[in-house]
Amino acid sequence: MIDYNNVIFKTAVAYGLNIFSAVAILIVGNIAAKISKKVVTAILIKTGQEKTVVSFIGNIVHVVIMTFAIIATLAKFGIQTASFIAVIGSAGIAIGLALQGSLANFASGFLLLVFRPFKAGDIVEAAGVTGCVEEILFLTTVLISAENVKIIIPNGKLYSDIIKVHPKP
Template sequence: MRVIFYFMETPSQEISTATQYLEKITRVVIDYSPKLISAFLLLFVGLYTIRFINRLAKKIMTKRELDPTLSQFLANILLWALRILLFVTFISKLGIETSSFVAILGAAGLAIGMSLQGSLSNFAGGMLIILFKPFRVGDTIEAQNQIGTVDEIQIFVTKLISANNQVIFIPNGILSNGTIINYTLNGKRRIDLVFSLSYNTDIKKAKEIITKVLQSNEKVLKDPMPVVAVKDLTDSAIHIAIRPWATNEDFPGVSSQILEDCKTAFDQEGISIQPFIKNN
């Protein structure tokens, strides 16, 4: 026969136990309160300081006329970097071990970086384009076998508008590492035209006619001077090169107008353009 005894705490014992727990909690709060107060004080002061530094950095970049896209991006990077540093300092001040946290953060950053290699390459390319400015918004460029006017320079891609109003997106990674032809940078362009004339043509007369056509066109620049010269003597024709200059805005129209005016002038003077002869 088993006898089971049940021991129950009396009200006085319950009060004693609660008092002990309360004393322990009080001691913990008293011992930990300096760390808690200093940690939150650091947090509030740190957040205020970060906002001040961020505003100061923006003012400095604006004063130095840094590109607005780059300024905003650098300001955001600085803001989040300082916030992460403040958070790590805050939890360290609370007495929490931060070495494992930093290791986890580093491993996560490495994993994200490995999975986003292409995006990071485009990001770095965008930074280089914004920083070194091989072209600006509004410039006409040729890159990756595409020609268009730069409409927007984003962090990962550059947006072009072609002559027939097509929208072209080129990743900044390959754009920054490839060849870029900027047609707008110098403000004017040379037009390269070639006429193939018959061997019966008086070369001097033909050059005079072309020179008059160029001089009569107001949109052809006088400086640099246009060049009219014999480029080549082939088996079937005399090739005369025409190299006038025009502003970027007038370039397409001037090129077409010169071709039309030269053809009209040749017809009036009885000069025939030699057709292309294909050798069998």
């Protein structure tokens, strides 16, 4: 005869341990993500990076660590995670191809903010135009020409061209 109380107890203990482990993985993952984000943010602030760059990289670190924690949690329940990883990779490729131009501008804007070949207030000649840099954004750079005309240049075009930074008068 089957002892149903014993079977139920063993099943409850097995699932209870899995649920406890999964919650622990998520909690530890969240704590690790927050600590990593703070450490990366502090390092980037110490190196003098722009606030937008610091925020962006900090958020990426947090999302990546939480993604790994969620995948580890799913694996704890016996769910095959290889398909999830493949879907995430495929989605990344599809999004990258769809946003190819915008991503090129974004990457160029990121490089402009990190390497700082020029900064706001500099007079630059690039992408066939000359003007005073008013603002460097992630996708575009805003110049003001000598005729007081606002010129908005995509960062991909700006970063791939020769950049001449004129001395201030």
